[in-house]
Amino acid sequence: MNNEEKLIFHVDVNSAFLSFEAVYRLQHGAKVDLRDIPSAVAGSQATRHGIILAKSAPTKKYGVKTGEAVWEAKRKCPHLVTIPPNYALYMCCHHSLVELLKSFTDKVQVFSIDECFMDMSGIIEESQSIEAANKVRECIKKELGFTVSIGISTNKLLAKMASDLKKPDAVSTLFPPEIPEKMWPLPVEELYMVGRATSYKLRKMGIDTIGSLANCDPELLKYKFKSWGELIWNYANGIEDSPVSLSSREVIKGMGNSTTIHFDVEDKETAYQVLLSLVETVGMRLRFEGLCCRVISVSIKRAEDLTLYSHQLKIQSPIDSTTAIYGYCKQLFDEAWKGEPIRHLGVRVSDLSPASNVQLSMFERDWEKQKKVDRAVDQIRMKFGPGSIFRSNFLWSGLAPLEGGLSDDASYPVMTSIL
DNA sequence: TCTGGGGTCCTAGGACCC
DNA sequence: TCTGGGGTCCTAGGACCC
Numbered sequence: 432m433n434n435e436e437k438l439i440f441h442v443d444v445n446s447a448f449l450s451f452e453a454v455y456r457l458q459h460g461a462k463v464d465l466r467d468i469p470s471a472v473a474g475s476q477a478t479r480h481g482i483i484l485a486k487s488a489p490t491k492k493y494g495v496k497t498g499e500a501v502w503e504a505k506r507k508c509p510h511l512v513t514i515p516p517n518y519a520l521y522m523c524c525h526h527s528l529v530e531l532l533k534s535f536t537d538k539v540q541v542f543s544i545d546e547c548f549m550d551m552s553g554i555i556e557e558s559q560s561i562e563a564a565n566k567v568r569e570c571i572k573k574e575l576g577f578t579v580s581i582g583i584s585t586n587k588l589l590a591k592m593a594s595d596l597k598k599p600d601a602v603s604t605l606f607p608p609e610i611p612e613k614m615w616p617l618p619v620e621e622l623y624m625v626g627r628a629t630s631y632k633l634r635k636m637g638i639d640t641i642g643s644l645a646n647c648d649p650e651l652l653k654y655k656f657k658s659w660g661e662l663i664w665n666y667a668n669g670i671e672d673s674p675v676s677l678s679s680r681e682v683i684k685g686m687g688n689s690t691t692i693h694f695d696v697e698d699k700e701t702a703y704q705v706l707l708s709l710v711e712t713v714g715m716r717l718r719f720e721g722l723c724c725r726v727i728s729v730s731i732k733r734a735e736d737l738t739l740y741s742h743q744l745k746i747q748s749p750i751d752s753t754t755a756i757y758g759y760c761k762q763l764f765d766e767a768w769k770g771e772p773i774r775h776l777g778v779r780v781s782d783l784s785p786a787s788n789v790q791l792s793m794f795e796r797d798w799e800k801q802k803k804v805d806r807a808v809d810q811i812r813m814k815f816g817p818g819s820i821f822r823s824n825f826l827w828s829g830l831a832p833l834e835g836g837l838s839d840d841a842s843y844p845v846m847t848s849i850l
Numbered sequence: 851t852c853t854g855g856g857g858t859c860c861t862a863g864g865a866c867c868c
Numbered sequence: 869t870c871t872g873g874g875g876t877c878c879t880a881g882g883a884c885c886c
Contacts, residue, residue, distance in 0.1 A: 479851070480854055482854055498853080498854085501851095503852090503853090623885085685857080689856080739881090743880080
């Protein structure tokens with residue numbers, strides 16, 4: 432460690448999914464640039480996935496927000512053109528972006544599908560940072576066809592806040608001396624980690640801007656919000672010092688799969704089928720990563736009021752078998768379900784450990800056989816595609832045998848690329 | 851045809867032990 | 869037997885992010 436100040440860039444793709452689609456379509460002969468018309472990437476209403484995932488600048492003018500229901504967006508913007516999401520394409524664009532950024536520095540942290548941090552410390556001087564960021568921005572536009580906003584500062588939090596200052600296709604700085612002028616006047620909910628619940632409480636306390644949060648008594652915040660209070664007070668003052676993490680991925684803590692079913696589930700057998708389709712994917716991912724789990728959790732979203740509840744269980748010996756996990760899921764579901772119509776079901780496993788450390792107990796010998804079955808099925812799916820083999824009880828169910836995550840070929844290129 | 855899906859971290863409360 | 873304290877583990881739920 433040296434005492435020199437760090438220099439961090441935060442790169443944020445403008446309207447990522449929509450930009451990716453626009454570029455792809457232009458490359459394939461489209462006459463219209465989606466970015467110039469009221470358009471949005473959105474899930475299908477027919478299968479009840481109808482929310483806005485990304486929108487163009489013209490759509491934004493109508494007051495349409497990301498995460499909003501499509502019918503609501505169309506009420507605000509009647510001529511809205513909606514496009515179904517294509518995650519395989521977005522992952523390709525993501526990989527291209529990361530590779531391009533790595534040509535400027537090897538210290539690139541992938542933060543999400545459309546955001547990266549770059550540690551430029553020691554590569555350029557602070558005085559050259561705007562020029563360098565503009566070079567990155569222009570290079571992305573020229574090579575990949577979409578625009579980004581880049582934020583520059585001495586830590587990741589400030590760099591991230593900076594990239595939001597000017598959009599699209601822009602570079603902004605937010606160095607510590609600029610905090611009072613550039614960050615403090617902003618509404619408090621614009622601060623990273625201040626979401627709906629916290630901003631509601633802060634505003635009730637009379638704290639409306641990031642500045643008034645920064646200048647209030649940290650002890651009062653700690654008293655009211657526990658550790659959260661300390662965190663947001665630090666952020667409001669620009670205090671943050673986590674490193675740009677180079678490992679391509681953090682340690683996996685858990686993995687889950689959930690889906691909104693295109694009809695309301697009202698009977699146990701159908702719920703079981705959905706759970707199995709969810710577990711198939713989770714089990715595969717678990718085995719693919721060479722991990723076993725000790726905690727299994729099932730979540731249920733009510734159709735009536737969209738409220739969610741969950742039930743979980745910790746087991747003695749870690750497992751990775753689809754059949755075993757499915758067995759626990761059925762049990763959890765039976766214990767939790769109150770009989771009301773279900774809109775959405777989820778399965779999640781956590782407390783993960785490497786599969787190699789797992790010792791099978793005497794009573795679990797038959798699971799050895801099950802493991803071989805799991806492995807054989809995984810291999811067939813990897814080789815011939817996810818639809819090549821599935822349990823016979825899906826044949827007439829009208830449900831997808833593998834729900835979510837890996838259910839369509841969309842996710843497959845991503846997965847195999849890790850191999 | 852009414853609002854997705856993938857994560858992480860924290861906290862409160864209960865059970866149980868010494 | 870009726871009043872504690874300290875600690876760990878487990879579960880449910882809520883907060884935030886993209």
